Amino acid sequence: MRDTPQLLFKNRRPGETVFMAGYRASGGYEALEKAFRQMSPAELRELVKASALRGRGGAGFPTGVKWTFFPADKPGPKYLVCNCDEMEPGTYKDGELLMADPHQLVEGMIVSAYALQTDVGYIFIRYAYEKQAENLRRAIAEARDAGYIGKDILGSGFDFELHVHGSAGRYILGEETALLNGLEGQRPNPRLKPPFPAVKGLFGRPTTVNNVETIANIPHIINGGAVWFKDLALTADGSGTKLFGLSGHLNRTECFELPVGIPLREVVETYGQGVWQGRKFKACLPGGASTPYLTPEHLDVALDFSTLEAVGSRFGTAGVTVFDDRTCMVAATLNLIRFFARESCGWCTPCRDGLSMVRWLLETIEGGRGRPEHLAMLKEQFHNISGTSFCALAEGAMGPLSGLLTHFEQEIVDHIEKGGCPFRS
Amino acid sequence: MAEIEVIDSSGLLTEEELNEFIRHAGHLEHPREMIIDILRTVQKNHGWVPDSGIELTARILGLTPLEVEEIATFYDKIFRHPVGRHVIHICDSICCWSRGGEELAAHLQQRLQIEFGQTTADGLFTLLPSCCLGGCGKAPGVMIGQTFYGELTPDKVDRLLAELSQEAQE
Ligand SMILES: Cc1cc2nc3c(=O)[nH]c(=O)nc-3n(C[C@H](O)[C@H](O)[C@H](O)COP(=O)(O)O)c2cc1C
Ligand code: SF4
Ligand code: FES
Numbered sequence: 001m002r003d004t005p006q007l008l009f010k011n012r013r014p015g016e017t018v019f020m021a022g023y024r025a026s027g028g029y030e031a032l033e034k035a036f037r038q039m040s041p042a043e044l045r046e047l048v049k050a051s052a053l054r055g056r057g058g059a060g061f062p063t064g065v066k067w068t069f070f071p072a073d074k075p076g077p078k079y080l081v082c083n084c085d086e087m088e089p090g091t092y093k094d095g096e097l098l099m100a101d102p103h104q105l106v107e108g109m110i111v112s113a114y115a116l117q118t119d120v121g122y123i124f125i126r127y128a129y130e131k132q133a134e135n136l137r138r139a140i141a142e143a144r145d146a147g148y149i150g151k152d153i154l155g156s157g158f159d160f161e162l163h164v165h166g167s168a169g170r171y172i173l174g175e176e177t178a179l180l181n182g183l184e185g186q187r188p189n190p191r192l193k194p195p196f197p198a199v200k201g202l203f204g205r206p207t208t209v210n211n212v213e214t215i216a217n218i219p220h221i222i223n224g225g226a227v228w229f230k231d232l233a234l235t236a237d238g239s240g241t242k243l244f245g246l247s248g249h250l251n252r253t254e255c256f257e258l259p260v261g262i263p264l265r266e267v268v269e270t271y272g273q274g275v276w277q278g279r280k281f282k283a284c285l286p287g288g289a290s291t292p293y294l295t296p297e298h299l300d301v302a303l304d305f306s307t308l309e310a311v312g313s314r315f316g317t318a319g320v321t322v323f324d325d326r327t328c329m330v331a332a333t334l335n336l337i338r339f340f341a342r343e344s345c346g347w348c349t350p351c352r353d354g355l356s357m358v359r360w361l362l363e364t365i366e367g368g369r370g371r372p373e374h375l376a377m378l379k380e381q382f383h384n385i386s387g388t389s390f391c392a393l394a395e396g397a398m399g400p401l402s403g404l405l406t407h408f409e410q411e412i413v414d415h416i417e418k419g420g421c422p423f424r425s
Numbered sequence: 426m427a428e429i430e431v432i433d434s435s436g437l438l439t440e441e442e443l444n445e446f447i448r449h450a451g452h453l454e455h456p457r458e459m460i461i462d463i464l465r466t467v468q469k470n471h472g473w474v475p476d477s478g479i480e481l482t483a484r485i486l487g488l489t490p491l492e493v494e495e496i497a498t499f500y501d502k503i504f505r506h507p508v509g510r511h512v513i514h515i516c517d518s519i520c521c522w523s524r525g526g527e528e529l530a531a532h533l534q535q536r537l538q539i540e541f542g543q544t545t546a547d548g549l550f551t552l553l554p555s556c557c558l559g560g561c562g563k564a565p566g567v568m569i570g571q572t573f574y575g576e577l578t579p580d581k582v583d584r585l586l587a588e589l590s591q592e593a594q595e
Contacts, residue, residue, distance in 0.1 A: 089518035089557035127502045128558045130571040168461050168500035171556060185457030185486075187495055203455055247520035247561040254562050289519055289557075319561065321520055335522045339556050 001270060002258065005232065007220040007241055008213065009257040012100035017135050020142040023103040029148065031219035035111045036154040039222075041072060044115035048218065050226035052239035056093075057083055057174075057211030058288065058316050059392075060305045069198045070116050071206050078118040079207040081183065082109060082215055084125040084132070085167065085174035088396075089289040089339060090319035093243035094212035096255040098132035102139040106162065108215035110148055111222065113160050116208055121162040123212075124179055127169045136164050171343040175391050176209040178345065189347045190391035213243055235261030238304040242318050248284070249276045249324040261307070265299040267320055279324035283407070287316020289336050290396025293329070293403030312406065314399065328423035329408040330415055333400050334362040340397035351394035354385040358401060365412060368420035375412050379405060437467045437478050446485050456486045460496050464503050473504035501555070509544040511589055514555035514568040521557075521565035525578075529565050530554070532579040536586065549593055550586070 011018040011026050023029070035044055049064025071078075082105065086094045098105065109121045125133050140162050143149050151159045165183055167173050173182045175190050180202050182188035201207020217240060221229045230239040238260035245255045250272030258267070268274065268281060275281050283293040286303060292313040294301070301307055305315045323332060341355040358381050361374050382405060386398050404412070414422050434443045446463055450456040463485060467478040474497060476490075483490045497503045504512070515521075515530050530541075533552060537545050544551040560566040563575025567582070574585060 086559055087557055090520055090561050091557075092559045092561045095559045126559065127500075128568055128571070128573065165458070166461065166465065168465060169502035169555075170500055182461075183458060184455060185460040185496060187499055245562060247564060248523045253520075253564070285519070321523065321561070323523065327523070332519065332523070335517075335519050339518050343556060 002262075002266075004241060004257060004259050006257050007224075008097055008104065008216055008243060009100060009255075012096075017099060018101050018103070019138060020103065020146065023101065027223065028103055028219075029107055029146070031222035032107050032111050032148060033154070035114060035222055036156045036158070041115050041117055044111065044222070045072070047226055048115070048221060051221045051229040052226075053214065053217055053221065053229070054239065054305060055211055056213035056217070056242070056317065058088070058290070060315060063210065063214055066198075066210075067116060067208065069196070070208050071198070072115075072117040074206060077120065077203070077205045078116065079202040079205060080109060080113045080116055080118040080121040081176075081179065081202060081207055081209045082121065082123040082212055083174060083176065083179060083209055084123055084129065084212045085171075085179060086129070086212075087126055087169075087171040087174055087343075088317060088319070089336070090247055090285055090321040091245060091288045091317040092247075092319065093245045093255050093317065095129055095132055096245070097212060097216060097243065098129065098135055102132070102135040103143070104216040104219065105136070105212055106139045106143050107148075108218045109162055110143070110153070110160055112208075112210070112215055112218050113162075114153075114156070114158055115218075117158075118206075118208070119159055119161065121160065122165050122183060122202075123162070124165050124167060124173070124183055126167050126173075130166075133164055133166055140164070170345075171339075172345045172391075172393060175393060178391070179209065180207065189345050192390075233260035233304065235302050235304050235307065237261075237306045238302075242303075244271070244303075245317075245319040246272050246322070247319065248321040249279065249327070250274070250322050251276050261302045261304045263300055263302055264294060264320075267303065268299070268322060272320075272322065275322060275324050277324070279326060281322060282325045282327055283323045283329060283332075283403070285319070285321040285400065287314055288319040289321075289339060290314075290392075290399045291316040291403075292399045293407055295407050313403070326423060328366070328421050329404055329411050330362060330366050331421065331423070333404045334359070334366050336400045337362055337397060340393060344393060348390035348394075350385045350388040351390070351397075354381055354389075355394060355397055357381050358385075358397075365415045366421055368415070368418075370412075370416040370419075372416060374416065375409070378412070434481055435477060437471050437475075437481055438463075439470070442466055442470075443485075450486055457488065459486060460488075460493060461500070461503075464493075464497055468504060472510070473506060473508050501553075507544075509551040510549050510593060511569050512551045512553060514553050514558065516556070516558045516560070516564070516566050516568075517554045518557040518561075520561035524564040526565040529567075529577055529579065529582065533567075533582060536579075536583065549590060 053063045054060045177191035178188040197207040252273040463482045566575040
């Protein structure tokens with residue numbers, strides 16, 4: 001086990017949630033006091049940029065850079081929206097964070113709002129996280145009592161209101177522009193970009209959308225400094241720690257806070273305690289359902305954004321789902337494609353019709369009715385859908401399909417030649 | 426405003442909830458943002474959202490029923506048809522699939538004698554497939570109401586059903 005400093009999980013205890021007293025005892029709200037009393041909004045934005053923090057919601061865009069696009073000095077209403085939709089299979093880290101320590105997000109929202117000069121914040125939270133939403137409502141009430149939310153916070157002249165907005169299911173709400181439509185009470189199809197939310201977002205006003213873990217990191221960056229934060233990562237390109245949610249065929253499937261850049265092997269063998277039932281590692285999704293598979297040849301790669309891109313995959317949300325050597329990768333990919341096809345909002349043809357076609361092809365192959373031309377058709381669909389969809393949902397669905405075609409084409413061929421699934425006896 | 430005051434919430438919302446929603450809507454620049462909130466409250470009280478719940482939401486927010494309906498039908502956790510007392514959402518996404526989710530789903534259908542989308546004859550349980558519930562580390566899992574139950578086996582799920590049936594009889 002590593003001696004990783006625990007920032008986000010510092011206060012995590014099994015079955016417990018820390019509220020104001022416990023949070024303060026661990027140094028909570030010191031960053032906020034420091035930010036409001038000693039730092040200008042522009043200094044805060046510079047600090048976040050220097051920390052090299054990259055968004056934890058899946059795309060990994062540098063947070064400080066995103067914040068520089070935001071017209072903080074523009075007068076009138078502006079919004080900070082926190083994305084806690086977290087419906088990508090294999091991803092459950094934000095839920096764990098809010099079960100353990102909801103004040104981190106609340107403090108992060110307040111100082112981020114100050115940095116961006118936004119007067120209203122929303123935390124958009126999925127239907128299944130009712131307990132987490134309750135935790136947040138309580139933490140927000142406590143923060144208000146402490147004078148951290150409301151008018152003229154700590155005599156700074158800055159006002160901020162923070163709301164929790166519950167959703168009602170559907171993965172597409174995680175896409176930031178669909179989320180804004182959903183939050184407004186509109187039908188949650190994604191919006192055309194540009195204009196980007198920084199220019200025209202919630203209610204037509206400048207808006208920043210950030211992930212829960214991204215925002216929860218901000219107070220720690222203020223406390224520890226940009227260099228300290230950057231150096232927490234094991235690779236030069238990385239920064240900070242990361243919440244890794246382990247799942248699938250491991251002996252231990254929990255969520256751990258580990259340095260960015262940790263080798264996959266260590267995550268699997270040390271933290272996951274190896275593949276279950278004494279079996280062998282066959283593949284994994286390194287960062288949630290929309291990331292291309294890694295295979296045993298990748299066990300020594302460092303888990304960070306640029307290294308994983310270099311080997312044809314993505315860091316995503318660092319939800320690591322492992323598959324053992326008895327797993328049929330056609331069946332696993334079919335399960336994933338079914339998810340994306342069902343969750344498609346139906347707005348654009350490559351996604352609505354293309355994913356249905358891929359699902360049908362995989363069902364046919366897995367069901368033993370595959371013909372040789374079906375492999376070519378799969379490749380053609382992959383080609384047709386990649387880069388053509390209106391939002392990144394369909395693009396994400398191509399992640400596991402690309403992994404299947406790159407690493408497990410022989411399994412598809414075996415299904416077709418044998419007239420059935422070789423993994424089902 | 427006078428019109429709103431005569432809204433009959435006919436048991437879908439309590440008097441208090443109705444007044445609070447009307448008050449809140451009056452304060453908001455964009456009251457539409459409350460659609461899901463109101464629909465979820467109607468569903469909590471009534472079990473599902475009947476046509477009158479759509480109309481009620483529309484009147485509180487000054488929208489047409491159609492505008493509310495097109496939102497309500499987008500979400501799979503808003504029910505526009507009657508459901509049983511307990512809705513069991515079973516996760517069929519990848520982590521649960523990898524740890525016996527399909528077997529658990531088959532067991533539940535067999536135990537309850539219903540298919541997905543149906544309700545048991547006694548009106549107690551409705552079974553629905555769901556995508557990831559955010560309990561991937563405790564797979565396989567189900568959500569009943571808004572509570573997640575993880576690391577399930579057929580035995581454990583039987584005990585859970587028995588407890589819920591027992592509760593219903595008390
Ligand atoms: C279909 C889809 C679902 C997404 N779901 C989430 C989500 O649940 N949480 C999240 O933070 N980002 C999600 N994203 C990414 C967001 O669109 C956005 O990039 C992110 O919230 C930005 O925050 P960050 O820069 O802090 O990562 C999703 C994207 C797509 C295309
Ligand atoms: S890619 Fe899919 S989810 Fe995204 S807009 Fe098109 S149909 Fe909707
Ligand atoms: S995959 Fe089942 S809870 Fe996430």
